[in-house]
Amino acid sequence: MDYAIETIGLTKIFSDWWGRARVYAVDDLNLQILPNEVFGLLGPNGSGKTSTIKMLLGLLHPTKGHALVLGGDGTHPKISKRIGFLPEESYLYRFLNARETLDFYGRLFGLDSKTREVRIEALLEMVGLTAVASRPVGTYSKGMARRIGLAQALINDPDLLILDEPTTGLDPIGTRQIKDLIARLAERGKTVLLCSHLLADVEDVCHRIAILYGGKIQAQGCVRDLLQQTNKTQILTDVISDAAVSRIRQILSDEHAECEVTAPMERLETFFIKTVVEAQQQARPTSGAVSTTQIGDFLTAGGRQETVLEKLVSTSVSEKTQAAPAKTEAVRPRATVTPEPNKDLLTKLTQTSVRPPTGRVSPTQAIETPTEAPQRETQKSVLDKLTKNDASNPQSTIRHPQSKDGESGHA
Amino acid sequence: MRRIWAVSTNTIRQALRMKVAAVFILLLLVLLPLMGFTATGDGTLKGRLQTFVSYGLSLTSLLLSLLTIIVSIYAITSDIEHRQIYTVVTKPIRRYQIILGKVLGVLVLDLVLLALFAGIVYGVTSLIPRFLNASDEERQDATNEFYTARASLVPPVLDVQKEVVALYNKTKDQLDAFYRNMTREEILKQLTNRIRLEKRAAAVGQMLVWEFHNVRPRDPNQSLFIRFKYDVSVTAPDEQVYGEWRIGDLRQPQQDAGAQIPTRIWRETRKDVVRKFHEVEAPASVVAQDGYLAVGFFNPPGNETVVLFPVEDGLEVLYKADTFTANFVRAALLILCRLMFLACLGALAASFLSFPVAILFCLVIFLTGTISGFIVESFGYMSQNVSTIYTYTVQAVIQLLPQFDKYNPTKFLVPARLLSWGLLGEVALMMVCLKAVLLLALALVIFSFRELAKVVV
Numbered sequence: 001m002d003y004a005i006e007t008i009g010l011t012k013i014f015s016d017w018w019g020r021a022r023v024y025a026v027d028d029l030n031l032q033i034l035p036n037e038v039f040g041l042l043g044p045n046g047s048g049k050t051s052t053i054k055m056l057l058g059l060l061h062p063t064k065g066h067a068l069v070l071g072g073d074g075t076h077p078k079i080s081k082r083i084g085f086l087p088e089e090s091y092l093y094r095f096l097n098a099r100e101t102l103d104f105y106g107r108l109f110g111l112d113s114k115t116r117e118v119r120i121e122a123l124l125e126m127v128g129l130t131a132v133a134s135r136p137v138g139t140y141s142k143g144m145a146r147r148i149g150l151a152q153a154l155i156n157d158p159d160l161l162i163l164d165e166p167t168t169g170l171d172p173i174g175t176r177q178i179k180d181l182i183a184r185l186a187e188r189g190k191t192v193l194l195c196s197h198l199l200a201d202v203e204d205v206c207h208r209i210a211i212l213y214g215g216k217i218q219a220q221g222c223v224r225d226l227l228q229q230t231n232k233t234q235i236l237t238d239v240i241s242d243a244a245v246s247r248i249r250q251i252l253s254d255e256h257a258e259c260e261v262t263a264p265m266e267r268l269e270t271f272f273i274k275t276v277v278e279a280q281q282q283a284r285p286t287s288g289a290v291s292t293t294q295i296g297d298f299l300t301a302g303g304r305q306e307t308v309l310e311k312l313v314s315t316s317v318s319e320k321t322q323a324a325p326a327k328t329e330a331v332r333p334r335a336t337v338t339p340e341p342n343k344d345l346l347t348k349l350t351q352t353s354v355r356p357p358t359g360r361v362s363p364t365q366a367i368e369t370p371t372e373a374p375q376r377e378t379q380k381s382v383l384d385k386l387t388k389n390d391a392s393n394p395q396s397t398i399r400h401p402q403s404k405d406g407e408s409g410h411a
Numbered sequence: 412m413r414r415i416w417a418v419s420t421n422t423i424r425q426a427l428r429m430k431v432a433a434v435f436i437l438l439l440l441v442l443l444p445l446m447g448f449t450a451t452g453d454g455t456l457k458g459r460l461q462t463f464v465s466y467g468l469s470l471t472s473l474l475l476s477l478l479t480i481i482v483s484i485y486a487i488t489s490d491i492e493h494r495q496i497y498t499v500v501t502k503p504i505r506r507y508q509i510i511l512g513k514v515l516g517v518l519v520l521d522l523v524l525l526a527l528f529a530g531i532v533y534g535v536t537s538l539i540p541r542f543l544n545a546s547d548e549e550r551q552d553a554t555n556e557f558y559t560a561r562a563s564l565v566p567p568v569l570d571v572q573k574e575v576v577a578l579y580n581k582t583k584d585q586l587d588a589f590y591r592n593m594t595r596e597e598i599l600k601q602l603t604n605r606i607r608l609e610k611r612a613a614a615v616g617q618m619l620v621w622e623f624h625n626v627r628p629r630d631p632n633q634s635l636f637i638r639f640k641y642d643v644s645v646t647a648p649d650e651q652v653y654g655e656w657r658i659g660d661l662r663q664p665q666q667d668a669g670a671q672i673p674t675r676i677w678r679e680t681r682k683d684v685v686r687k688f689h690e691v692e693a694p695a696s697v698v699a700q701d702g703y704l705a706v707g708f709f710n711p712p713g714n715e716t717v718v719l720f721p722v723e724d725g726l727e728v729l730y731k732a733d734t735f736t737a738n739f740v741r742a743a744l745l746i747l748c749r750l751m752f753l754a755c756l757g758a759l760a761a762s763f764l765s766f767p768v769a770i771l772f773c774l775v776i777f778l779t780g781t782i783s784g785f786i787v788e789s790f791g792y793m794s795q796n797v798s799t800i801y802t803y804t805v806q807a808v809i810q811l812l813p814q815f816d817k818y819n820p821t822k823f824l825v826p827a828r829l830l831s832w833g834l835l836g837e838v839a840l841m842m843v844c845l846k847a848v849l850l851l852a853l854a855l856v857i858f859s860f861r862e863l864a865k866v867v868v
């Protein structure tokens with residue numbers, strides 16, 4: 001079996017000038033990352049994540065052991081041609097503008113000028129920096145620099161993408177976008193090594209993870225296997241009547257099990273994205289990065305492009321693509337989001353929090369969640385069905401707590 | 412190559428946009444034309460021109476040298492310091508290509524700037540006479556002694572080893588008694604100097620002849636010059652001596668009126684102040700077809716003293732061998748050699764040192780290079796007294812130093828001396844092909860094997 005990344009007894013010992021104070025940054029690490037896998041490397045600060053990546057790429061020399069990247073030496077041009085790397089901070093040349101930056105990296109990959117031109121435009125469009133592409137990147141905010149960093153990692157359409165803390169400094173939309181991108185790249189057969197301590201990000205996209213501490217792997221495996229609580233069952237339904245709830249309780253007490261009945265909360269991420277999208281649709285100006293969910297065409301090229309695009313449209317943030325691109329020259333104070341929905345949400349949130357989760361189901365909860373348009377539609381249709389089928393027989397889905405297919409994000 | 416060039420253009424952009432180069436460029440653009448007006452020298456046209464060329468080229472050379480050192484070091488160390496190198500080395504480019512790209516970028520920048528500033532110096536130099544009210548004599552002087560490239564021939568240092576040893580053996584007892592505290596080597600040295608000087612001394616009624624071969628004046632209709640300095644054993648009250656000069660092909664039968672003389676012999680009798688430089692001007696046509704030229708000095712009976720020509724600088728033949736323009740171009744190329752050396756030195760320093768330390772290191776080398784003559788001399792003197800091991804180790808290091816002072820372009824342009832292609836080639840070979848390439852190779856090796864990431868735990 002050829003691994004995309006394999007380390008054999010990889011060890012890095014840092015010592016001071018006299019050779020004292022030896023610190024094991026990475027200690028006898030044996031990693032195997034399969035091709036077409038999204039692998040998450042987790043760990044607290046200073047646990048050896050970045051040191052491992054630096055050794056994979058030849059920025060540090062291992063004290064012992066060795067690492068194979070795409071079956072060879074990661075520093076060899078033949079191998080590094082197929083790698084995209086985003087370091088823990090976007091270290092950019094401050095004096096270049098975004099377009100020149102990408103052009104420089106494209107030239108390092110030996111891409112011809114036509115390919116570079118096409119890809120640079122696509123990537124700038126994707127990371128939403130087309131409008132500010134002629135500004136020196138030294139004047140960019142951290143999140144904007146991060147976007148350019150991501151764009152440079154993708155310019156060669158890499159087979160292996162190594163991302164070190166990709167979402168630091170990014171707004172939730174950028175974070176969401178990176179997560180979508182990772183998922184999409186994985187669909188196209190790419191391998192992604194994601195290194196992060198933002199657990200939510202890792203949980204959302206990674207197939208397998210390893211948790212490092214003190215340079216050693218403490219736990220490793222499939223995210224599903226590691227997180228699944230096999231001793232619990234979660235039932236998710238549409239709104240049902242109080243009578244139905246008490247009937248369910250009755251059934252459960254026969255099974256000698258207890259249950260908790262609440263209305264699911266929308267994730268803050270989803271809510272945030274929706275709000276910004278609304279603002280964007282009103283064409284409010286911004287001097288920052290323009291949020292898009294487009295993925296560079298050359299990255300999605302291939303037989304599955306259609307499905308990818310369809311998927312793209314189906315994601316909650318995709319509405320923004322229809323939004324008129326905001327003008328960036330005029331920097332007017334950005335209008336805040338209309339307070340009404342916020343207030344609504346707040347009152348509703350307080351209502352839920354005040355209501356003790358004693359098991360008494362309140363019918364008001366059913367309309368509490370301010371869902372976005374597509375979801376509301378689906379819920380409506382479900383409601384229609386519900387009313388037809390009588391509340392006593394609600395359609396229900398049974399899933400494990402870890403299920404992660406919901407873009408609407410029921411917790 | 413495309414990748415190397417990508418790094419090069421990036422380096423040039425960096426130098427220009429980070430305003431490192433801009434400061435130097437602005438300084439030179441202002442100072443050079445300004446100096447054209449302010450440099451007056453000794454007041455004559457020639458003096459003015461010499462002063463301007465000397466200061467103009469020295470300033471260009473100095474500022475471009477500093478620029479080269481700073482840019483070549485900054486381009487590499489800032490990448491490591493600010494970690495842009497992380498995203499560069501992880502691309503399909505070899506580390507040596509990165510360094511080559513940086514050095515190439517610096518050199519392209521140097522080439523363009525040198526062409527620009529040397530062009531300004533040249534332009535101002537050729538414009539100065541037009542804007543000045545100079546007498547025809549001054550103009551003639553400037554043409555003869557500035558707007559030209561004169562080759563210089565000096566009599567070879569004679570090998571008098573045998574004579575010295577013979578003399579020493581013959582008068583050993585006498586010498587040992589005279590030089591009481593000296594070793595044999597020191598006595599021999601004294602004798603050598605004495606005999607060499609004797610060969611360049613003319614007693615009253617005696618004639619000295621120097622022969623030169625391979626003399627190739629550019630144009631036989633122009634003049635050649637014998638530049639000389641007298642020394643005397645007895646100084647006359649007016650400090651002057653007579654001299655009868657015969658310049659030409661002295662192999663011909665002289666005094667034979669009937670014989671056909673293929674080449675004229677220039678004869679001149681003159682009276683000159685001793686211990687000062689003078690020039691005898693003779694037509695270049697006195698040089699024989701085969702490039703042979705003899706210079707004869709006859710000490711006439713009117714003098715009552717022995718006339719000597721000091722061994723170091725007593726006599727020199729000068730003739731126009733090339734144009735001022737060609738000489739100027741070669742002088743600029745000489746500066747380019749220096750810049751190439753410094754760029755490679757900067758790359759080496761930056762490959763393992765941080766920015767301030769690397770700058771310091773390079774400046775020390777640069778400054779010792781500009782006074783290398785003094786250093787070589789002082790260590791040469793020292794080596795007479797200290798052990799041979801010390802001599803070998805230190806001298807080896809000194810040999811590696813660049814010799815900027817020895818190959819200073821103004822040393823050639825101010826006295827209008829020919830800077831031949833041969834000499835330029837020699838400098839290029841030593842300073843660029845040998846030393847600079849050695850430094851660069853070392854830089855490539857160090858950079859290829861060092862860890863680029865910082866130690867972060």
